[in-house]
Amino acid sequence: MILAFDFGGTKNTCAAFQRNATGAYELVARERRASPPQADGAYDYAVMGAMARQLLRGATPNAIGISFGGPARASQGLVVLSHHVPGWENSLLRDQVAREFRTRVAMDNDANAAALGEARFGAGRGCASLLYITVSTGVGGGWILNGEIYRGAKELAGEIGHVVIDPHGPPCVCGRRGCVEQLACGRAIARMARQALEREP
Numbered sequence: 448m449i450l451a452f453d454f455g456g457t458k459n460t461c462a463a464f465q466r467n468a469t470g471a472y473e474l475v476a477r478e479r480r481a482s483p484p485q486a487d488g489a490y491d492y493a494v495m496g497a498m499a500r501q502l503l504r505g506a507t508p509n510a511i512g513i514s515f516g517g518p519a520r521a522s523q524g525l526v527v528l529s530h531h532v533p534g535w536e537n538s539l540l541r542d543q544v545a546r547e548f549r550t551r552v553a554m555d556n557d558a559n560a561a562a563l564g565e566a567r568f569g570a571g572r573g574c575a576s577l578l579y580i581t582v583s584t585g586v587g588g589g590w591i592l593n594g595e596i597y598r599g600a601k602e603l604a605g606e607i608g609h610v611v612i613d614p615h616g617p618p619c620v621c622g623r624r625g626c627v628e629q630l631a632c633g634r635a636i637a638r639m640a641r642q643a644l645e646r647e648p
């Protein structure tokens with residue numbers, strides 16, 4: 448069995464995959480929990496662990512893949528931080544999960560993981576290179592160049608959410624103003640819709 452962990456910022460998902468008759472891995476179960484506003488990294492980690500143990504029912508996983516909703520350094524298995532959940536700063540998440548579940552673990556930020564997924568199994572099948580853009584709690588992006596994730600010198604390539612597009616725009620969680628994320632993420636779209644309705648009820 449292989450497990451997938453997705454730490455999403457507002458929700459956490461754990462999925463289990465098993466080989467089918469043709470030898471391909473197939474989704475067999477999935478658990479999802481909303482992350483309450485007061486949650487911190489330790490809370491989300493504990494919730495993920497509980498979901499994983501529930502799906503494993505005592506088995507040891509062959510491997511675990513982690514997708515993290517925020518800047519992460521895949522080479523070190525390090526979470527830099529979450530812009531939405533406090534307490535994740537500089538966490539060695541990959542090694543922590545590997546120790547706890549006694550298995551090999553790969554980790555990347557959610558946009559890179561999704562870009563790789565689309566390249567292998569989705570809209571990008573057959574394309575050597577692609578840019579994946581995600582619009583959810585935040586805005587992220589991931590590059591696939593010649594079949595591999597392109598991370599760049601600081602492993603933040605494709606992180607387009609905090610590029611400033613309006614210097615006079617709304618303040619952002621990163622400290623700047625008018626980032627792509629503040630003008631285009633799910634929360635921003637809802638906020639702008641509310642403001643428009645207040646102006647013209």
Ligand SMILES: [Zn+2]
Nearest residue numbers: 609619621626
């Ligand atoms: Zn920002």
